[in-house]
Amino acid sequence: MVKKKILGIALSIAGIAVVSAVVVQKSTAQKNDNTQVTIGSIGSDAQIWEHIAKLPETKKEHITIKVKNFTDGVSLNTATAQSKVDVNAFQSYAYFVAFNKSNSTSKLSALGTTYLEPMGIYSEKYKHIDDIPDGSTIAIANNAANTARGLKLLAKSGLITLKEDFGSLSGVNDIKSNPHHFKFIEIDDTTGPRVIKDDSIAAALIGNTIALQGKLNVLKDAIYYEKVNQSTKDNINILATAEKNKNNKQLKKLVKLYHSKAAQKYINQKFDGTKIEVQKPITYLSK
Template sequence: MSKTKKWISLIIVIIFAFIAIFLVRNQTSSGNDKNEITIGSIGSDAQIWNYIAKLPETKQKGIKIKVKNFTDGVSLNTSTAQGKIDVNAFQSYAYLAAYNKSSTKNKLGVIGTTYLEPMGIYSSQYKKISEIPDGATIAIANNAANTARGLRLLEKAGLITLKSSFGSLSGINEIKSNPHDFKFKEIDDTTGPRVIKDNTIAAALIGNTVALEGKLNVLKDSLYHEKIDQSTKDNINILATAKKNQSNKNFKKLISLYHSKKVQKYIRDKFDGTKLEVQKPVTYLTK
């Protein structure tokens, strides 16, 4: 082989090597292990992730967190499933399951567990569950996961009974007995704190993230709230991402950051102890 041909061969090899390096770097920066992670969140959860984003520990892990606020869980899940948002932090496992069931194309996966906060029954008119009159109207969420969760809470409070077939996405048609003849009004569950000020509403089922935004503490202000036990594991909040990104190494770093002592102290102090840490493997949710 002539020297000219050798040089040409060498140049071709070098060119292909540079192309390969470029492709690998591009894949790393925009693919599965991207260093800048956009987290979509709602309300108080967004506050937590804004705090985590500024920690030196986050930088030490080689990632940068950008938090984007949403007001609607469905649009946030859709954006996450489509890859427009990398990870979201706002929902329970049951809420995610309901989204996946309704979505025919893009699915979500769980990265890890974060916390459980009790749902409560709130009222501006009554001080005790027993004071709610027969025939009263109770406001309940208009999404399947929180509708079912609220109905289970009403049953635990002794106000209704549910059919044996009642599941995590069941609705009011699965009520077996309604001895107080309560009426149910479906509402956007982010409006709960405002709804209880309506005199036509006797009580409302409100999740704690929304309650906190309305200056309500589930441990102090609710008439009745969920007890923390195995029966409420579907209500554990999680970090979610597009199904294809579940094994993303950098996304998994978010879980260890969340469960660090510094972050947990911040959460306890900031939210009056109403966000109860749950550090369980993902398999715990499906057992």
């Protein structure tokens, strides 16, 4: 009887050991299954991904996010194309297209849409778009995608007209008529909030990411801004990765995480509704 009891205890201990080993192995496997993703971003978008990195939803997807801050889009896209960064979150679809056209070998692929944040026309001197005097100097971005976007916005406001074949990379040479005889000066668009304080500048076209860095709210401070409609679809922001990663399932989960309820609640509260969620297939942008 004693021997049977001892044998039973031994078998129980052995059983517990086996179960413990299985649990440990499973836990280790889960830990090793975690995908570490480096997301490159600029300004307010970096804040968004730092928040998403901490969400329970992200942990459930077994993704560990590291956010790396950049100061300009060209270097960020280059780093992404070279796989120094896994994914980037900062650019419009038009900016993405422009980068790929100018880089024949290091191309990017779009993973999904995130939001549209309106570009605005800002002025320290004038309260209404029609108040800008003839012959004034207007500052526009010095990169092709944002130059074209700014000119389209000026045309939408009625200040200029554009040629019929005006495209997403067109510039001031494709203005059809300039009845107010405006002069245009190209600037590094990251300097926009400072430029509007310059006495020689009547107004500046500023993207919302940069505006937010300058403590400007496009819905409140711009004298004119983009509306969300079919004509602004090229301005929808995306997540981008190196072309070789375009079918990576783990990276595609980042799109889902961005559109989660928890992430959207934070974004709307943090940025006063200036980042308008757009959940569309990539094919919507290329139509």
